[in-house]
Amino acid sequence: xxxxYIVTRFPGIxxxxxxxxxxxxxxxxxxxxxIDLRLDRDVTFYKPSVVTVMLGMxxxxxxxxxxxxxxxxxxxxxxxxxxxxxxxxxxxxxxxKPSPFDDITRPVSFPGRYNAVLLRYSDFVGELAAGExxxxxxxxxxxxxMLRRANATDPQNAAKxxxxxxxxxxxxxLIMAECLLKSWNAPELVSDVAIDASTGKAxxxxxxxxxxxxxxxxxxxxNTTENALPFPLMSVAGNGNDAPYNLAVASSDFVDALDQEMxxxxxxxxxxxxxTIDGKPAGEFTSxxxxxxxxxxxxxxxxxxxxxLVGRLTQIRADIHNSxxxxxxxxxxxxxxxxxxxxxxxxxxxxxxxxxxxxxxxxAKPRAHAFELKPL
Amino acid sequence: MSELPCMTKLLLGIGxxxxxxxxxxxxxxxxxxxIKAGDRVVF
Numbered sequence: 001x002x003x004x005y006i007v008t009r010f011p012g013i014x015x016x017x018x019x020x021x022x023x024x025x026x027x028x029x030x031x032x033x034x035i036d037l038r039l040d041r042d043v044t045f046y047k048p049s050v051v052t053v054m055l056g057m058x059x060x061x062x063x064x065x066x067x068x069x070x071x072x073x074x075x076x077x078x079x080x081x082x083x084x085x086x087x088x089x090x091x092x093x094x095x096x097k098p099s100p101f102d103d104i105t106r107p108v109s110f111p112g113r114y115n116a117v118l119l120r121y122s123d124f125v126g127e128l129a130a131g132e133x134x135x136x137x138x139x140x141x142x143x144x145x146m147l148r149r150a151n152a153t154d155p156q157n158a159a160k161x162x163x164x165x166x167x168x169x170x171x172x173x174l175i176m177a178e179c180l181l182k183s184w185n186a187p188e189l190v191s192d193v194a195i196d197a198s199t200g201k202a203x204x205x206x207x208x209x210x211x212x213x214x215x216x217x218x219x220x221x222x223n224t225t226e227n228a229l230p231f232p233l234m235s236v237a238g239n240g241n242d243a244p245y246n247l248a249v250a251s252s253d254f255v256d257a258l259d260q261e262m263x264x265x266x267x268x269x270x271x272x273x274x275x276t277i278d279g280k281p282a283g284e285f286t287s288x289x290x291x292x293x294x295x296x297x298x299x300x301x302x303x304x305x306x307x308x309l310v311g312r313l314t315q316i317r318a319d320i321h322n323s324x325x326x327x328x329x330x331x332x333x334x335x336x337x338x339x340x341x342x343x344x345x346x347x348x349x350x351x352x353x354x355x356x357x358x359x360x361x362x363x364a365k366p367r368a369h370a371f372e373l374k375p376l
Numbered sequence: 377m378s379e380l381p382c383m384t385k386l387l388l389g390i391g392x393x394x395x396x397x398x399x400x401x402x403x404x405x406x407x408x409x410x411i412k413a414g415d416r417v418v419f
Contacts, residue, residue, distance in 0.1 A: 002419065006411060013413040020418050048418040050411065092410075135410070184410035 001177035003318070004311045005186065005258065008229040011364035016357075018046045019318050020325075023167070026059045027076025032330050035080060042325070044087045051084060051091055052180065054139065056098030056121040057166060064110060065117045074124055081132050093134035094183065097122035099176055100140045102165040104147040105158045109165075115144065137183035139176045142252075143168075146175050149251035158251075160244035171248025178254050190261035190297055191226040197373075198267040218269055219374040225366050230297035230304050231259045232311035261297035265290040265373060272376040277369050278302045284376065302369055313360040317353065324349040 003017045020042040022032040029035040032042065043051060059073040084091060098121055101114040108114075122140055129136040150158035161172045168176060191207035197220050200212030211223040231254075234245065249255065268287040275282045275294075282299045296303065324346055332338045411417065 003417075010409075015411055015413065016416045018416070018418045043418050046418055047416055049415045050417040052417075052419050185408040187409060 001174055002180055004307075004314050005177065005181055005231055007314060007360060007364050008231060008307045008310050009187070009190070011228065011361065011366065016046075017318075018048070019321060020046075021054070022326075024058055025055060027055050027073055027080055030058070032326075035076065036083065039080065039083055039087070041329075043084065048088055048091055050094070051088070052094045052096055052137075053080065053084075054096035054098065055080075056118055056125070057101065060098075060114070060117045060121055062101075062109070062114060063117075064112055065120055070120070070124075073121060074128075077125070077128060081128065081134070085132070093129070093132065094180070095125050095129040095132075095134050095136050096180065097125050097136060097138045097140050099168070100144050100147070100162070102147060102159075102162040104144060105151045105155060105161075106165060115140070135183060137180045139179045142179050143172065143175055146248060146252045150247045153251065154243075154247050157244045157247045161248050169244055171245035174245070174254065175248055175252045178252065178258055181258060186258055188257050188260045190228045190230050190259065191224075192260070192262045193224055194264040194266070194293075195220075195222065196266050215372075215374075217375060218271075219372060220265075220268075221370065221372045223368050223370055225368045226261070226303065227366055229307040229310065229364060230261045230301075232304065232307040233259070233298065234308075255295065255298060259295070259297040261295060261303070262293050263290075263296055264293040267291075268373070269375070273373045274376055275299075276372045276374070279370070290373070302367075306363065306367065310360060310364045313356065313363055317356040317360060320349055320352050320356065 003019075006013075006015055006017075020038075022030055022038070022042075024030045025032070025038070027035060029038050032038050055077065056073065059069070059076075061069055063069075081093065081095070084093060098118045101109065101118060103109060103113045103115045118140060122138070126136050128134075147158060147161060150161060160169060162168045189206055192205040193207050193209055194203040195201070195209065195212070200214075200220075200222070202209035202212070202222070206228055207224055207226040209222055209224050211221070213221050215221060233249065234242070265287075268290060270287050272284055272286050273290060274284050280300075280302065282296070282301050283294070285294055328342055328345055328349075332342050335342075
């Protein structure tokens with residue numbers, strides 16, 4: 001989702017993404033192998049300029065705070081950061097404070113709560129980052145705040161945002177991505193267009209407007225080309241999990257903070273209007289609402305459809321890389337029968353990355369759209 | 377909005393609420409963004 005944001009918000013910049021996170025990992029490694037192998041094979045191999053690290057959920061072992069367990073974490077984390085910096089000179093690290101164990105929508109795990117243990121680990125991550133010149137992203141506090149708001153509104157669906165209390169569903173992932181993006185000073189602006197309906201004069205940020213005309217019956221038309229796309233909200237849902245996803249969005253400030261595609265139209269004759277974009281209805285609004293401003297990012301627009309295509313291509317690229325890595329490279333590495341075939345298989349899967357990246361970027365390129373506001 | 381599906385109505389409600397609440401919570405610009413052209417990001 002972080003990649004989806006960057007590709008849709010900055011379609012012109014060339015940034016490469018590799019997803020090397022592995023569920024179950026600790027500072028010592030996990031199912032993907034010991035930590036030094038993980039770092040060599042899954043991180044340094046890709047010559048990163050930016051690396052994010054999030055560890056702690058498994059390290060703390062789902063039990064009350066234990067000083068010995070914590071020491072293993074702290075020592076292992078220091079080793080990990082040292083190795084990353086030595087092997088990747090100049091790399092910018094973002095150390096992520098562990099995402100929460102859901103003690104909000106379910107009874108607490110034990111007196112004192114497991115998430116309170118994770119907060120002690122978070123404090124260590126913050127101190128380590130400060131000492132190592134790394135940035136931090138807090139994926140705990142803001143997600144807990146979101147869960148509290150969601151639980152107050154709709155407890156049944158709030159419990160589905162992090163269904164097993166550890167691994168988030170798509171809505172939880174989205175809010176965690178928001179936390180990381182905010183730590184990177186991600187802009188909220190998709191575009192900002194203000195049009196005076198009486199004169200056709202337009203004021204824009206990150207967009208171009210032209211072709212303003214007045215039609216019969218008070219309709220107005222114009223063309224807009226934005227330099228960015230809205231975030232592909234709901235691109236990953238539609239699988240029966242829409243309600244928890246929407247609850248997570250509504251219980252957060254995601255739209256305010258990261259997804260502002262604003263349209264203001266002033267000096268319309270008082271009344272209600274239907275907005276169409278490329279001939280398709282996007283919504284109905286009063287002249288007062290249009291004068292105050294509407295956020296196109298959450299409307300069914302051609303721009304959102306375009307963003308969702310970018311989102312799907314992003315997911316396909318990530319899925320292929322994940323298969324290459326998790327289904328072949330790691331499990332078959334020591335298999336004497338399969339081993340001889342693996343390098344060619346990996347090479348073929350890697351060959352898809354370039355064309356898929358190009359398809360992803362081509363799909364994100366700005367397009368002109370025909371807008372119309374028509375009185376109802 | 378009667379012809380719009382429920383999901384769209386919900387998202388529309390979120391968006392209009394955000395707009396009517398006065399807009400964005402932060403004011404970062406593209407130049408402030410920590411990820412730059414040419415970066416290779418490993419998550």
